Amino acid sequence: MLSIVVEHIFLLVIVTLISVLQNAFFATKVEREGKEHNNKTAFERVSCANRNCMDSYPTFLAVMWCAGLCLNQAPAAFAGIIYLVARQKYFVGYMGQTCQSTPGFLFGKRVLAFLILMCIVGIFNFLLVRYLGNDYKDTMETITNAASALLLIP
Amino acid sequence: MLSIVVEHIFLLVIVTLISVLQNAFFATKVEREGKEHNNKTAFERVSCANRNCMDSYPTFLAVMWCAGLCLNQAPAAFAGIIYLVARQKYFVGYMGQTCQSTPGFLFGKRVLAFLILMCIVGIFNFLLVRYLGNDYKDTMETITNAASALLLIP
C-alpha cells in the first residue's frame, strides 16, 4: 500500500529534500557570518534574510503538499522548485553588499498563489465528483500542467 | 486511490488554506506597518505579534493533521477553525493601540490540548483494534464530535 503512496508523492519528497538542504545552506551561512565578529551589519542582514525565509517556510510546505495531494504532484513540485529558486535569489540578493533590492516579507507570491489555486481547484473538483458525478480531474490536470509553465515568465 | 485520500482530508486542506491566507494577511500587515516609518512602536508590536503567531504555526499544523488522520477530520477541522479565530483575535488585540491584553506565547492552548487528546485517543484506539480486536472507533468519533462543540464555550 505504501508504494502506491510513494508513487504519488515522490516528486514532492524530492522538492522537500532540496528545500531542507537549502535551509541547511542558509543556516551555515548565518553561522559562518556570526563567527566573524568584524562586521555586525552583514550578520544582521544575513540573519534577517534567514528569518524571513524561515517564517514563510511552513506556509510554503503546507501549500505545496496540499496542492500535490489534492490535484497532481507534478505541477506542484515544479512550482515548488521555482519557489526555491526565488528564495535563493532573495537570500543572495539580501546578503549582497548592495542595498537590498528585495524587501518585503512575501517573496514568491505568484508561486504561492498558484499553489493555493491548485488546492482550491482540486477540492472543488473532488466535491463535483462526489455530488454531481462528473470527473473533470483529467481536464484540470492538463490545464494546471500547462499553467505551471506560465510561472516561468518573469 | 488519491480520490479516497482526498475524501478523508479535504476539510483539513480547506482549513490549511484559510490559515495560509491568514498568514499572508499578517505578513502584509507587517509589511505595510514597516513602510510607514513614523511610528516605530506600532511596527515593533505588529512584528512581535506576527512572530508569535508564526512560531506556533508549525506546531498547530502538525497537531491538526495528526488528529485529523488518526481519528476523524471533521472535529479536527472544526478545532482548527476555532484556533484560527483565536489567532485572529490575538493578532488584532496585539495590534491595537491599547496595552496588549493577551500576552503569552501560547494562545489557543485549549484547542491544541483538544487536538493532542484526539491524537492520543486515535492511536490508543488503533492499538486496541490491532491487539485486542475491539473497535471503539465509531464511539470515539461520536464522543469527539460532541466534545468539539464544547470548545465553543469561552
Added chain:
Amino acid sequence: MLSIVVEHIFLLVIVTLISVLQNAFFATKVEREGKEHNNKTAFERVSCANRNCMDSYPTFLAVMWCAGLCLNQAPAAFAGIIYLVARQKYFVGYMGQTCQSTPGFLFGKRVLAFLILMCIVGIFNFLLVRYLGNDYKDTMETITNAASALLLIP
C-alpha cells in the same frame, strides 16, 4: 482505509506529539522567564534558544515524515526521538548559567543527515522498483534499522 494509513504512521504521530509537548514546555519556560523582569540576560538567552529550536522545527518535521513515508516509520521515529533528546540537551544547556557550550544554528546535524539519507534511499529504491522491477526494500529496511542504532554512539 484510514486504519491502514494509521498503521503506517502511528509511530511518527507519537513522535510528533512528543515534539509538540516539548515545544509547549519551551514556550512556557520563555513565558515564565519573561514575567520575572529582574534578569534580562536570562530571558534573552531562553528566548534565543527557543527561537533556534523553532527555526529548525519545520525542517525536522518535514524530513522525519518524508523518511517515514518513503522507507519505514520505525527508524525514522527512532531518529526523531534522538533529535528531540538532542534538542532538550541543547535548550537546557543554553538556559544554564554557564557560558553556552552549544552555539550554532544546527544541532542534531547527524540525525537530520541520517533522515535525509533515508529519504534518498527510499526514493531511489522506489524508482528502481518502478523501472527495473527489483525490490530491495526489505534489504534497505534491515540496513536502516541497523544503521539507526549507530546514531546512539555519541
